[in-house]
Amino acid sequence: MDVNVIWSYDGGMTAGAPITGGLDFDPIDAARAQWVERDWGAAADGMAAITSLMRAHQIALARVESALRPLGVTFARYEVLMLLWFSKRGSLPMKVIGSRLQVHPTSVTNAVDRLEDAALVTRSTHPGDRRAILVTLTPAGQELAERATKTLNAEVFERPGLEARDVHALLEILTRLRRAAGDF
Amino acid sequence: MDVNVIWSYDGGMTAGAPITGGLDFDPIDAARAQWVERDWGAAADGMAAITSLMRAHQIALARVESALRPLGVTFARYEVLMLLWFSKRGSLPMKVIGSRLQVHPTSVTNAVDRLEDAALVTRSTHPGDRRAILVTLTPAGQELAERATKTLNAEVFERPGLEARDVHALLEILTRLRRAAGDF
DNA sequence: GCCAAATAATAGGACGTCCGACTAATGGAC
């Protein structure tokens, strides 16, 4: 038979597929139907939206990381480089980096460790507060930030996989979500 | 002075803030303005939308994990439990789990390892294909899936932090994004 | 029937994230 026995185990599956695609139905929509069927209708849209958000993040991150991989940086480190590049002095305290990116202090330590190993940034003690560490962009760091931005713009940001109208609507909705969460 | 010196380093920061909130401007909107200013306008909305997506994911995941933590499961493991619960026989091959959740095979191995340690699922060899492993929900696993769903619905999915209109629009846009990415 | 190609799952490792605990420095109350 042309259908692998595994795939027919739960009904509805008619063909094997690579892990990145090829299902003949939308698992999230199927889950949403289950929610309605079990009288969790009040939560169905929220469940589907949040689950979709998780998956959309995974898709977007994979694209971004794939574009950046040849340059030897990750998106987390790229964000730090951009923050420094856009700062007036090319340097920021660890704490400010964490606040702007909304990540845990240890995540900043992690990213800066690796950027420092790659000679893209340097660490120095803050002149006005000896507890604080100033992170400064090196020329190599700025050069990489520029190249990475050019790559990301061309390969991802200019073609995010949605029509312009959707991109704009998505941005507005997510901005409201972030504001409601206290992001700014 | 009442303003920590660190916070004034790049201008605009007027107060210290806990890491989860309190910035007096939106860093993503500021980045978008930089994109426009540097003549990357064609990529500005895409950049802002994708960056917002990353942050929105972080916010949503934190809420979900926070709700699940008292129950001793993570969202990744919860998704596996739900998939099994909704399946006709309460069991699925590893491969199918990975395809439905769109994650790497090793992620399924990881999640099932931990669920098995917690006696929420069992592993057995697939009767029709000795290469494959059938994962089966235990009574404790189903009981936990039910309790976790009740908790998640009440604490997160019924109040996702957006108005119903936005939740619905978000779901539609992300569904188009996932379809364009070949998800189903 | 036999053997090579494809497939299912796991092992080991890299990376980013968070958490709790810890050190060092700051600064306000007295």
Add this chain to the structure above:
DNA sequence: GTCCATTAGTCGGACGTCCTATTATTTGGC
């Protein structure tokens, strides 16, 4: 002036994700 609460950053560990490589099994071409 002294002391203690607060703050900045790091360390070790847990977890989820992906990648590459490997083992076992199945399947299809001949």
